[in-house]
Amino acid sequence: DPSNPSLLAATSAVFAAGILVAFPSAASLGVELKSFKCKDMRHGDYQCNAAMPLYQKLKAAGALPDGVSTPQQVASAIIDAIGADNPVMEDLKVNGPGFIMSRIKASYLLDGVNDILKNAAPTKPVLTAQSGNVVVDFSSPNIAKEMHVGHLRSTIIGESVCRILEYVGADVSRVNHVGDWGTQFGMLIQYLKEEYPDFTDDVPNITDLTAFYKNAKMRFDESPEFKKVSQLNVVKLQAGDEECRKIWQVLCDVSRKEFEKVYNRLDIKVTECGESFYNDKIAPVIGEFDKAGILTSEEGGAKCVWVDGYPQPLMLQKSDGGYGYDSTDMAAIKYRIDKLGATQCVYITDFTQGDHFQMVFKAARKIGWVEGDSHRLDHIGFGTVQGEDGKRFKTRSGDTVRLVDLLDEAVSRMEASLNERIAEGKAGITKDQVHETACAMGYGAVKYFDLRRNPTSNYIFSYDRMLDTKGNTAIYLLYAHARLESIISRAEADHGVNVDELIKGGQAIVLGHKSERNLALHLEIFADCIEETLKDLYPYHICDFVYNLSIAASDFVTQCKVLGTDEMQSRVLLCRATAITMRQCFQLLGIRHVMRI
Ligand code: ARG
Incomplete structure (x- = not known):
């Protein structure tokens, strides 16, 4: 792909070179030799603000050359050193306390336009070329629930983040970490068994499934017996019981079809790799933390990992032996780093999950999967979508908007x-x-x-x-x-x-x-x-x-x-x-x- 330095990079380079010609000692004084786009473009296109700090440092070091006694004079000396025959900037001027303002040369701009036309594409900035594997975890709705407007945010932002990273050459894995595991399936399975005894021939559709979720939850809250069998179902499902698995599969398929419709409409590409995928990868991860001596046993028997700065630990195993959201995310980050070879992991969820991800990142460092800048880990947390009344986005009747x-x-x-x-x-x-x-x-x-x-x-x-x-x-x-x-x-x-x-x-x-x-x-x-x-x-x-x-x-x-x-x-x-x-x-x-x- 054709690439060029950005204007920021090109102007910075010219300023830096000029500064070093005028004041060779600037290299060792720790002054940032950078340019900025002018806020108000009536005064200039790009500007450099290094003259003032440079003046201070030179003065402190007793290194101001003869005839230079103000920041403005430092700026003038830099302008003289840059000269007129650099290819990027012209019209350099000192402004106010010593800002150097500049205009981009027309010849430079014309080269830029010609490149766009010749390549039928804008020119990529040189500095941004990326080579690593990036895992972007986005969209990630929950099975048997309708995708809501929060998942829409994650989906839209995630798709764009992936495209941006792909544009600069990263190898991007787009991961849909769907909520397809966990305790809610106990009640869903039980409810389906009771309400749709012939579920395999007659697949319920998603509109039913949302109501279905509500009804299952209602029965779960009302009936102690229902609750008990539901909890047993969770254990059975996680242990691989055939009937439970089958029903679980039906529920996943129905949801998946609905999610796909939204993805197709919005041109979203994402590959499902849900929570269930990590089920058999959790025990070894817990073992690894145990072996490293950083697994604690809390009251009641939960297995946890504490990280600095948080009042509660990550829970890798609940007191009843079950695995939860934390367990899955620890197994997932290990898998992404080790098996997918990710050098960068990005997670896109609502901001309330910020602490969760910071703790996951810290735990990954604590166990040594991530060291120094070996990996870049980002959580992009987004705010809530509100209705025009400023409250949570709901339909007139108070339901979540489909x-x-x-x-x-x-x-x-x-x-x-x-x-x-x-x-x-x-x-x-x-x-x-x-x-x-x-x-x-x-x-x-x-x-x-x-x-x-x-x-x-x-x-x-x-x-x-x-x-x-x-x-x-x-x-x-x-x-x-x-x-x-x-x-x-x-x-x-x-x-x-x-x-x-x-x-x-x-x-x-x-x-x-x-x-x-x-x-x-x-x-x-x-x-x-x-x-x-x-x-x-x-x-x-x-x-x-x-x-x-x-x-x-x-x-x-x-x-x-x-x-x-x-x-x-x-x-x-x-x-x-x-x-x-x-x-x-x-x-x-x-x-x-x-x-x-
Ligand atoms: N399913 C979750 C939710 O609806 C989002 C999952 C985000 N990804 C992750 N690796 N935890 O809030």
């Missing part, structure tokens, strides 16, 4: 709005394309509404805001992209432009208008954005980027006429480079793009 209903609603609202557009004669699509377009936009809107914020925040679910054609929504972005594509196709159809030929022929691009230059600069920022995203794996960085890019693009097309002008060929190419970059962002976010709306 995912399928939620997705249907987003699509049908989009269909209505597209049909209206067709009726008004504004649409670029025909009636028979409405459904497909509405799916791309509706699902895209649901995903983007979630991805565009820091996952730790709670958010209020609102169709109106999610499907708004203005503001930071997928709908706005998809329209902006389609607008660029429509300019390109009109140039081709009505003005005889052949974009592919222009690219092949090396048609020169001109950044004459400031909105053209600004657009080219934003295209180049893509690489910064990928670098930024890899630090915390939060996809909102990409949302911010693509939103800013589309604002720059819409500024450009409002201020610069494209069709029929002298600059048409150059401007059409800018449209194409922007559309390519937007599509890459959509891809990373798991959003389907459409060429016309």
Whole structure:
């Protein structure tokens, strides 16, 4: 894959080199020689703030050269050392107490745009190439329960995290750690035995299964006998009893089919490897902790592991001998590191499970599976989804919202709005394309509404805001992209432009208008954005980027006429480079793009 340093890396390198020429002793003074994107781009594109700390240190060391007695003079000396003939920056100036402001050279920006066109893809940042195996544990709903909106968050964020890691070359295992084990199966099995004696020929469907879960739970809470046989079923299931296994399998299959429907709609790829998979891997793990002398026996006989900083231990075995959530996750992390060869493990769940995962990570260190930076372990915890009343997201009748209903609603609202557009004669699509377009936009809107914020925040679910054609929504972005594509196709159809030929022929691009230059600069920022995203794996960085890019693009097309002008060929190419970059962002976010709306 073609790759280039990001603007952050390229400008940092030029600043660092200039600093070391002007002040060779800076290398040993521990000053960070980095650049930043300017917050307010009216003053510059990238800036370096090293002159002030450098001045302090030089002064303290008595090493200020003759004629340099202020931070501003340190900054000036750096600017002189950088000189005009570096390939990246121009227009270097000292600002305020010693900030060095710079502009990116037009020639550098043009190379960037040409690379996008030539490769039909934005250029990857050099620094981000990853080679390891990454296990991403996401979605992970629970069998026999309906997937809820929390699982939707995990699914949407997880898919995007996987795509981002794959984009930079990591080998990603997408793991669906479904809750297919544990004590709830005792009552489910018992209830199924009693209610559906001929369950093997007549498979209950999931809508039944949710009610079914509730009913089983009710009987479990009411009847002591039912409770007792249920608990026996758990033991039988875990010991491999044939009938229990069979019923368990039926329940898993029914749920799995429902989950698959959601995954197919949303273009989610994830491979099931549920809790049950680790059942026979838990005892050896407990043995290993025991042997290492870090397993404790608590009152009642539970086997635990204590880790620093937490008031309660991880429970590897309950007092009744059973295994729970902690046991499974310890066996799972060992399996991922040892058998899957993971160098990085990412878990995506609601934030309330944060402590659980930090304890699992600490225990993995305590036993020595992870040492120093041998592995990167991340938990991405997300906040709750609230209804418009600010309370937990529920239907009017107080039930949890079914995912399928939620997705249907987003699509049908989009269909209505597209049909209206067709009726008004504004649409670029025909009636028979409405459904497909509405799916791309509706699902895209649901995903983007979630991805565009820091996952730790709670958010209020609102169709109106999610499907708004203005503001930071997928709908706005998809329209902006389609607008660029429509300019390109009109140039081709009505003005005889052949974009592919222009690219092949090396048609020169001109950044004459400031909105053209600004657009080219934003295209180049893509690489910064990928670098930024890899630090915390939060996809909102990409949302911010693509939103800013589309604002720059819409500024450009409002201020610069494209069709029929002298600059048409150059401007059409800018449209194409922007559309390519937007599509890459959509891809990373798991959003389907459409060429016309
Ligand atoms: N099934 C769990 C839930 O619904 C999420 C599992 C997350 N993954 C894990 N390895 N614990 O909350």
